[in-house]
Amino acid sequence: MSSVGYEAINIDENSIPRDHMENAMIDSQLHECVRQDNTAAFKSRVEQSLPEKLVTPCGNTLLHVAVCYGSDNITSYLAGTFPSLITIQNSQKDTILHLAAREGKASHAIKSLVESNPNLMRKTNTKGNTPLHDAVITDNKEVAIFLVSRDPEVAYYSNNNGKSPLYLAVENGNNNGIIDDLLNLGASFPIRSEDGDALPKGRSPVHAAIEQRNRDILEKIGKEKPELLRLPEKELGNSLHYASSIGFLEGVRFLLKNFHDGAYETNLEGNYPIHLACKSHSVDVVKEFLDKFPYPKEFLNKKGQNILHVAAKYGNSSVVRYILKQDQELVAPLLNATDEDGNTPLHLAARYGQCTATFLLVRDNRVDHFIFNNRNLTPYELVEELSKRYEEIYIETDEMRAKERKQFDSKNSTPAHEIKGKEVDSNKMDTEEASPKDEIRAEYFHLVMTFSILLVNARPKKSRKKFFHVTGVPMSKAKEETKSMIGNLLVVAVLVAGVTFAGVIQLPQLRDNNNSSDRRHESNSTTYTASHYSTYENLLYGYLFLDVGALSSSLLAALLLLLPSFITPTFQISAVGLSSIIVGLAIFMMFGAMLFSVRIALIGSHRWLLTIIITGVAFVFPSIFLLFGDLQVLLHYSYYYVFLLFIYSCWWLPNKLSDLKRKLSDHKRKHNL
Known part of the structure; x- marks a missing residue:
């Protein structure tokens, strides 16, 4: 220089x-x-x-x-x-032919240079592009046609991104008709070489056409170069895998017709195309596969999972619903099949918190709710275990976040005059620390919803001994615990019996001591009308029924607690469980009797607001009692009804409409055929 x-x-x-x-x-x-x-x-x-x-x-x-x-x-x-x-x-390692492809024309001088130096057509620049790559990228059709006519194989050469000129032409949407020229003039490559590697290597132009959902280009490739339909990609599998994974119905139909064998190939994850169709949200694609292959039980991925396993695992409720509606002979082998871990489709739906898929499976009478997997867990027990684990992780994350914030505050406890003029990006700290917990919260919500569905529909029945167990402790301590429970229940039962017995003795009386019909029909605010007297009798009968019922129940519970202690001590635990239920029923009946007596006292008065309040209390009290009696079960039922009201309802209507649309489409297709 x-x-x-x-x-x-x-x-x-x-x-x-x-x-x-x-x-x-x-x-x-x-x-x-x-x-x-x-x-x-x-x-x-x-x-x-x-x-x-x-x-x-x-x-x-x-x-x-x-x-x-x-x-x-x-x-x-x-x-x-x-x-x-x-x-x-x-x-940039561009030859003169690269520049001609990007900016020039196939002039006589350029053609002469290529004829005398054919190696120029395979030279690559720093991006791995040959001159044909650059001609396709810039839509230089004249140079592209000239180059591919002289060296057809270059149409399949991949650049640093794994894209061939043919792939780029498809990706660009066949601008200027370059694809037609590349397909007509391009060489035909064997899909398998002698060493078994796929040729040509790189990204398949068929996959590019599928990504753009362009059936016209697929048909062009299938007509001119059908061997390209079989060209796989390492990450995406063959063309049928990819079309199924993105739910490209027209592409799947074309490939099933022209590349039928692709349905029997597996990708790196060991899935067949029909499995990927179940992972996508297109019921129509699954329907297309089942029409061609009405034996889905034969398609098992490397984990031993059938199509219902995959649809349930990924929460594709529309696909699950469609499969469950198929013929019994087709569906029966799929419902309770287990994979290599012993999990059924219901196990997987529960494991991954797929609410709607779990609901559809658990409500199907053909699905067994109590199959054990290899860990000896039913679907309900599996999700119960997971919910506890997620709760522990959530608490640990919260504690860790608090510690990190405390450390941050202590490290940044600088004087005010030093902080002045500096911006503290607290939002960034909050966002970064909150994201793991927010993610756990989102997953945990779906898991709890799934847990609620299984608790209502698939909870294993447990004996009363599991609810009132004293196992796992020394026998002397077990006896002490049993005696303590018996003593507490006896106290409550006797109290209820005493109160209700007193209520029977002091029956509510008529306001007027004179029961004659003349006194009852006087138009006085303190006397009864005919309708008031009828109401009084009904309330009195209700009061007597509840009061006597509470008295009888409490006495029965007391006898159940006393007799086993003297006659058969072996049944003490069972007696405690049964007596607790009876005592609870007696308390409810006693409360009901009290409400009836209050209503009797208010007959004939115009205090409607007080009457409404008392009636409301009659519904609120049992709810509070249940809340404190079993908070967990009550909350799960609440989750379940919220799911039914909002989530399932919003999902049901669109699926009904899609079913109708699918039927109309099938009818139209049959009519056209």
């Missing part, structure tokens, strides 16, 4: 590649001669220096510049006089 050029661009000598330092920059006058294709002026000026050493800042030679401007005369002169310029690459 001349000292003038070097000082002009002011570059550190140590940072310049050695081969560039030996070159000189093209001056502006010489560059103008090339641009104007002025051969006479160019020759007189270029003789003053060596053309091989003249470059632009990005490493383009004079021949690069001439090709870029389409100066055919100077291009022919340089190529003939200085042939070494033909193969030189610039700083």
Whole structure:
């Protein structure tokens, strides 16, 4: 490089590649001669220096510049006089053919260069692009047709991104009809080589057409190069895998017709295309597979899971619902099948917190709710265990967050005058620390909802001994606990019996001591009308029934607690469980009797607000009692009814509409056929 050029661009000598330092920059006058294709002026000026050493800042030679401007005369002169310029690459490793593909035309000079130097067509730049890549990217149809006609195999060469010129043409949407030319002129490659590797390597143009959901291009490829339909991609599997995974119905139909064998191939995860169809949300794609392959039990992935396993695991409730509606012979082998871990579809739906899928499965009478997996857990027990684990993780995350915030505050406890003028990005800290907990909260919500569905529909029945157990402790302590429970229940039972016995003795009396019909029909605010008297009798009967029932129940509970202690001590635990239920019933009946007695006292009065309040209390009290009696079960039932009211209702209507639309579509197709 001349000292003038070097000082002009002011570059550190140590940072310049050695081969560039030996070159000189093209001056502006010489560059103008090339641009104007002025051969006479160019020759007189270029003789003053060596053309091989003249470059632009990005490493383009004079021949690069001439090709870029389409100066055919100077291009022919340089190529003939200085042939070494033909193969030189610039700083981006672009040859003259790369520039012609991007910016020029397939002129006579360019064609002559390619004919005499065919290796130029396979040269790649820093992006891994051949000249054909660049011609397709820039929609330079003329150069693209010329290049692929001279070397058809280059249409399948992959760049650094794994994309071939044919892939790029499909990705660009067949601009200028380049795809047609590449398919017509392109070479045919064997899909399998001798060593078993797939050819050509890289991203499949069929996958690009599927990604764009372009059936027209698929049909073009299937007609001109059907072997490309079988070309797999490492991550996405074969073309049928990919079309199924994105729910491309038209593509699946085309490929099942033209690439039928692809349905029997597995991808890296060991899934068949029908499994990926169940992972997507397209029921129509699953229907298409089942129409062609009415034996879904034969398709098991490497984990031994059938299509219902996959649909339940990924929560595709529409697919689960569709499968459950199929013929019994087709569905029966799928419902309670177990994978290699012993999990049924219901296990997987519960394990991954798929609420709607769990509901659909658990409400199907054909599904067994109590199958044990390899860990000896039913679906209910599995989700119960997971919910406890998630709760522990949630608490630990909360504690960890509090500790980190405390440490942050202690490390940043600087004086106020030092903090002034500085911005503290507290939002960033909050967001980063809150995200793990928020994620757990979202997952835990779905898990609790699933737990609630299983608790209502698939909870294993437990004996009363499990609710009032004293096992796992020394026998002496067990006896003490049993005696303590018996004593407490006896106290409550006797109290209830005493109160209700007193209530029976002091029966509510008529307000008027005179029961004659004359006194009852007087138009006085303190006397009864005929309707009031009828109401009084009904309330009195209700009061007597509840009061006597509470008395009888409490006495029965007391006897159940006393007799086993003297006769058969073995039944003490069972007696405690049964007696607790009876005592609870007695308390409810006693409370009901009290409400009836209050209503009797208010007969004939106009205190409607007080009457409404008392009636409301009659409903609120049992709810409070249940709340304190079993808070967990009550909350789970609340979750379950919320699920039915909002989630399932919102899901049901769209699916009904889609079913109707599918039936109309099938009817239309059959009519057209």
